Amino acid sequence: MxxxxxxxxxxxxxxxxxxxxxxxxxxxxxxxxxxxxxxxxxxxxxxxxxxxxxxxYQEPEVEALDYVAENLPIEIVYQDADVAVVNKPQGMVVHPSAGHTSGTLVNALLYHVKDLSGINGVMRPGIVHRIDKDTSGLLMVAKNDEAHVKLAEELKAKKSLRKYIAIVHGNLPNDRGLIEAPIGRSEKDRKKQAVIAKGKEAITRFQVLERFGDYSLVELSLETGRTHQIRVHMAYIGHPVAGDEVYGPRKTLKGDGQFLHAQTLGFTHPRTGELVEFTVEAPAIFQKTLEELRK
Structure with a gap:
């Protein structure tokens, strides 16, 4: 070619x-x-x-991929002909990759949801945005290509509402704040992201909800959606997410990964134009840990 x-x-x-x-x-x-x-x-x-x-150049050979629908337990918070909203459990990868060809959210969606958009191909059908494996919470899923385009455009225009809650290390000096620091692949460790001068724009807002001395409960709002954004930004200001083995300290709260939950998701419905918003509670381990910190 x-x-x-x-x-x-x-x-x-x-x-x-x-x-x-x-x-x-x-x-x-x-x-x-x-x-x-x-x-x-x-x-x-x-x-x-x-x-x-x-x-x-060489036209790469198209690998025949056929991912199997799997009857995995997932909570579908909302569903209609155009969009589904799912509550991804902690520990589940969003879509198949080299090391995860089964047990992913996509495998579950292929079983539980009748139609999925094809814009992102066979590996990521319906997937408009992602959250990390050990982050729980809400994701929007497109059921047709027209809905996918509109949802993706709204995300790109920073108009979607994405609020997270997290337990972070330390006692933040301010009740609220804005972190505006570019994120890109770490020059020291290519498997990690980092705040670097040549990175892409990344903006996170935070508000402290509760203080526990050595830890704080914060609400975070994303204006951009960079890989590991919240985890990188909180570590950057000296308050890494508890349980984060990649960006945080080894001595931390015991759980099933980072204490980070995508609690609220809002967007413009791609067909009706109506503003819709969904909220789900954090996993049991998150709530149990909060109760112990309050004591």
């Missing part, structure tokens, strides 16, 4: 990703393997493309 560059100045890997259906990581893999030619010559990823350059 080949494409012609119409706007110069971009790195080769970025240009290839923007001009084709390849992800930037796959584009990089092909470039490193010498499978990408520019005007018949092998170039490095950092090569700055010029107007008129002809880029030849």
């Amino acid at each position: 080949e494409v012609r560059v119409e706007i110069g100045g971009m790195r080769l890997d970025k240009a290839l990703a923007e001009l084709t259906d390849l992800s930037r990581s796959v584009a990089n893999e092909q470039i490193k393997a010498g499978q990408v030619l520019v005007n018949g010559q092998v170039k490095k990823a950092k090569y700055s493309v010029q107007v008129g350059d002809v880029i030849q």
Whole structure:
């Protein structure tokens, strides 16, 4: 396959990703393997493309994926012909990946929900946004492509309501605040996210609900949706989420992962235009831990 560059100045890997259906990581893999030619010559990823350059690349083979519907217990808070709202349990991965081909929310949705949008392909049918494996709470699910587009556009425009509650380490000095710090992949540990100058815009608002001395209960509102955003931002200001083994201290509250729960979700219904809002209680382990802290 080949494409012609119409706007110069971009790195080769970025240009290839923007001009084709390849992800930037796959584009990089092909470039490193010498499978990408520019005007018949092998170039490095950092090569700055010029107007008129002809880029030849390999069309990746489509892997046949067939994820099985599984009768896994999930709570469907709301459902109609266009959208479903589910309460994801703590410990469940949202969609299949290399290490998780079963037992995910998608496997459960394929069983419990009749129709799912196909915009994100076979691996993420219906999935408009995600929360981490060990974060519990509300997710919106699109049941057709038209609904998916509208829900995704609202998220991108920062108009959706997403409120979390978390138990965090320490006693925050302010009752409320705003954390505005860019997030990107950590330069020290590629498996982690971090606040870095070259990161993408990330904004989190917080309000302290209760104080327990060594811990605090906070409500957090997301204006952006970066990977691990709340966990990274709270660690950045010195108050990591309790139970977070990746961004927090080893000495922490015992539970089933981080004490972070997506409690409230609000959005404009894609068909009716009505503003809808849903709230669910935190898991039993979260509530039990709060009761113990109050004592």
